[in-house]
Amino acid sequence: MILIIGGAYQGKLDYARQQFQLSISDILDCTQLTSELCQKPLTAKCIYHYEAYIEQCLLANIEPQTAFSPDQIVIADDIFCGVVPIDSHLRAWRETCGRTLTALAIDAQSVIRIFCGLPLKVK
Amino acid sequence: MKAFISGGCKNGKSSWAENLAQRLAGDSPLYYIATMIPCDAEDHQRIEKHRLSRAGKGFCTLEQPTRIHQVLDYSDYARGTYLLDSVTALMLNEMYPRNASLPDVQAPHRVCHDLSFLLAQAKNVVLVSDYIYSDTGHYPKYTQDYCKALAQVDRHLARICDTVVEMSAHQPIYYKGGNL
Numbered sequence: 118m119i120l121i122i123g124g125a126y127q128g129k130l131d132y133a134r135q136q137f138q139l140s141i142s143d144i145l146d147c148t149q150l151t152s153e154l155c156q157k158p159l160t161a162k163c164i165y166h167y168e169a170y171i172e173q174c175l176l177a178n179i180e181p182q183t184a185f186s187p188d189q190i191v192i193a194d195d196i197f198c199g200v201v202p203i204d205s206h207l208r209a210w211r212e213t214c215g216r217t218l219t220a221l222a223i224d225a226q227s228v229i230r231i232f233c234g235l236p237l238k239v240k
Numbered sequence: 241m242k243a244f245i246s247g248g249c250k251n252g253k254s255s256w257a258e259n260l261a262q263r264l265a266g267d268s269p270l271y272y273i274a275t276m277i278p279c280d281a282e283d284h285q286r287i288e289k290h291r292l293s294r295a296g297k298g299f300c301t302l303e304q305p306t307r308i309h310q311v312l313d314y315s316d317y318a319r320g321t322y323l324l325d326s327v328t329a330l331m332l333n334e335m336y337p338r339n340a341s342l343p344d345v346q347a348p349h350r351v352c353h354d355l356s357f358l359l360a361q362a363k364n365v366v367l368v369s370d371y372i373y374s375d376t377g378h379y380p381k382y383t384q385d386y387c388k389a390l391a392q393v394d395r396h397l398a399r400i401c402d403t404v405v406e407m408s409a410h411q412p413i414y415y416k417g418g419n420l
Contacts, residue, residue, distance in 0.1 A: 124373025126391030198248060199375030211376045232371075232406050233246060233391075233398035235415040 118185035120221050120240075121192045123231035129192050130165055132231050137190055139163050152177035159185070167193040171217055172210050181213070183220050193218055195230075242359050243420070244401040245412075246369040246394060252410030254325050257368045260420060262297060264364040265321035272299040273311055273322055275329045277338070299323070305333045309357040321364035327351075327397070328370040331390050343382070348389040352396045359400060369394050371406070 119137075121129050133139060145161035147170035155173040159182050164170065174181040185191060197215055202208050222228050228240035241264055245257050261270060272294050278284050291301055302311045302322075308330060311322065324330065335347035359365050372387055379387070398404045403417030412420070 124371060124391075126373060126388050128395050195374040196376045197374060199377060202376050207376050207378070232415055233244070233404065234395035235398050235404055237413070237415055 118187060118189045118191055118221070118225050120218070120225040120228045121190065121231060122195050122218065122228065124198075125194050127231045128234035129194075129231045132229075132234070132236055133163060133190050133192060136236075137163070139190070147173070155179070158182060159189075162188065163190045163192065165192045167191050167218075168196055168210075168214050171214050175206075175210055175213055181217050183217060183224070185221075185224070187226065191221060191225075241364045241403065242401040243366045243403040243405065243417070244369070244394075244397045245367065245405045245407060246371045247405075247407035248371055248374075251407040253368050253370075253407045256405075256407060256410065256412065257323060257325060257366050258294075258297060258299075261299075261321050261323040261364070261366045263420075264366070265298070268363070269316045269320040270298050270300065271311065271315055271320055271322045272301050273308065273324045274301050274303050275305050275308075275324070275326070275333060277305045277333060306330070306337075307354055308351075309354040309361075312358065312361050317362045319363055321366070322358070322362050323366045323368075325368040326370060327355075327367055327393060328372070328390060331386070331393060335386060335389060343385060348392045351393050355393070355397060356400060367397055367401070369397070 121133055123129050139162060143162035144165050145159065147164065147166040150170055150173050152173050155170055155177055156179060171181050196211055202211060222240060225240060227238060230237045230239050243260060245253050247253055276287060278287055294301065302315060304311050331347065331351060334351050335343050337344060373391060403420060404415040406413040406415065
């Protein structure tokens with residue numbers, strides 16, 4: 118699996134689409150998932166907004182999927198640089214995202230960070 | 241040379257950018273594009289303080305809160321080095337005009353256009369922006385729209401600049417261009 122991270126609106130999906138020749142049907146947009154839908158395995162070639170999937174998993178009280186096949190691409194927003202959120206739900210979300218992405222990065226063949234549209238291979 | 245610098249706050253973006261602009265300018269004209277629209281006495285004091293500190297570093301201040309390419313009309317752009325700190329403040333002025341009730345949705349497009357023009361004409365430009373995209377908050381649409389608009393401009397600038405740098409703990413991380 119290839120992990121692509123970076124702040125919001127940085128062009129992560131544009132980069133993935135260009136680099137890995139993804140078509141629209143290859144992409145699962147997790148902002149469209151509900152807590153029921155997130156119980157199904159993530160099998161799409163490209164998992165977009167993985168952080169939104171984690172939020173739904175928290176609401177459904179299930180463990181997020183962290184095992185992916187070698188040809189899958191996981192894209193996640195980096196949500197870790199602000200002040201610790203006062204809201205306990207946001208706090209739990211941030212923590213789970215951090216923990217889960219760390220596990221993903223260990224398994225990933227490569228981790229790419231996108232900064233203002235430009236890639237930096239961090240693994 | 242056209243350089244774009246961003247990163248989290250208090251990482252030394254401004255001082256690094258000032259230093260770079262001074263080095264690029266050498267003995268040629270060095271301009272600071274000031275974008276702040278003062279609202280009260282405190283703002284005026286702050287502007288005066290900044291102006292004095294820059295004067296010692298050889299900067300000539302150009303006041304241009306919107307339509308940034310207009311500085312070309314009253315400065316020596318063929319020889320000049322321009323420092324714009326920050327793109328963030330310029331976007332605020334363009335997107336939320338005083339006395340307007342709604343944000344101007346054309347602002348990101350206009351700012352991209354104006355900055356492209358400035359970059360094409362001026363000898364050297366150093367741009368500073370703010371990396372405000374890695375927070376946890378579910379912000380209201382009003383705020384999200386601003387982040388999205390600034391990101392659109394940032395990405396455009398990163399594409400057209402020779403050098404793109406992220407500042408982290410006052411250390412430059414180069415995404416594009418050689419070490420400066």
